[in-house]
Amino acid sequence: MLAKRIIPCLDIKNGRVVKGTNFINLKDAGDPISLARHYAEIGADELVFLDITATLEKRKTLVALVEEIGKVIDIPFTVGGGISDIDLVDELLQNGADKVAINSAAIRNPDLINEVSGKYGAQCVVAAIDAKSIDDSWLVFSKGGTHNTGLDLFLWAKELVDRGAGEILFTSMNADGTKQGFEIDALKKLTEYVNVPVIASGGAGSINDFVTLFSETRATGGLAASIFHFGDVAIPELKQELYKNGISIRI
Numbered sequence: 001m002l003a004k005r006i007i008p009c010l011d012i013k014n015g016r017v018v019k020g021t022n023f024i025n026l027k028d029a030g031d032p033i034s035l036a037r038h039y040a041e042i043g044a045d046e047l048v049f050l051d052i053t054a055t056l057e058k059r060k061t062l063v064a065l066v067e068e069i070g071k072v073i074d075i076p077f078t079v080g081g082g083i084s085d086i087d088l089v090d091e092l093l094q095n096g097a098d099k100v101a102i103n104s105a106a107i108r109n110p111d112l113i114n115e116v117s118g119k120y121g122a123q124c125v126v127a128a129i130d131a132k133s134i135d136d137s138w139l140v141f142s143k144g145g146t147h148n149t150g151l152d153l154f155l156w157a158k159e160l161v162d163r164g165a166g167e168i169l170f171t172s173m174n175a176d177g178t179k180q181g182f183e184i185d186a187l188k189k190l191t192e193y194v195n196v197p198v199i200a201s202g203g204a205g206s207i208n209d210f211v212t213l214f215s216e217t218r219a220t221g222g223l224a225a226s227i228f229h230f231g232d233v234a235i236p237e238l239k240q241e242l243y244k245n246g247i248s249i250r251i
Contacts, residue, residue: 070096117164179205
């Protein structure tokens with residue numbers, strides 16, 4: 001059995017880590033380089049860096065900051081935000097990123113997933129999906145959660161995998177920052193719908209939320225931000241509790 005992964009997320013705006021609720025009301029959470037180093041040292045399995053305003057501001061991901069973070073960590077590093085062409089993927093992978101997370105650009109140009117996967121392999125491609133539950137349907141949003149695409153979460157995830165994505169990062173916009181738990185029902189369906197690893201994002205508020213996630217769904221990774229940044233949950237204690245509950249985890 002593959003070990004489950006605990007993944008802190010650095011949402012970046014103006015060079016700082018920020019965190020909000022339901023994609024709004026952002027507040028400062030610290031220096032990204034210091035936080036990245038800290039997480040690598042205390043046992044995070046991977047790190048995700050999302051330049052959350054790059055697409056809205058129509059600019060590229062902060063490559064220089066990615067490079068600086070890459071120098072201080074020794075764990076797998078996924079970078080997303082504003083990635084819309086293969087040239088930027090080349091640049092990021094050459095400057096510290098191990099994987100790229102592609103979200104809005106894949107909606108505009110789905111062939112980008114095929115292109116990146118064809119050049120670097122599926123293991124480098126994380127398809128990031130922001131979705132919201134509306135009238136009993138899970139709909140995909142783009143542009144930092146500001147635009148309802150009308151796409152169905154599960155069908156879109158399946159298409160992305162068929163095009164070459166090696167992993168799905170699903171963020172529930174309903175649960176984001178609420179600390180009320182992961183979207184278990186949606187994750188059950190999603191992890192049965194696609195045959196690649198799924199990272200769950202949005203809603204983590206306690207150690208028990210991760211126990212429930214890994215016990216009741218096939219998700220392979222649990223991603224969180226504020227509970228780690230602000231000290232609500234410590235990664236070493238989280239891993240010990242998961243281990244006690246019989247969940248395969250790297251201690």
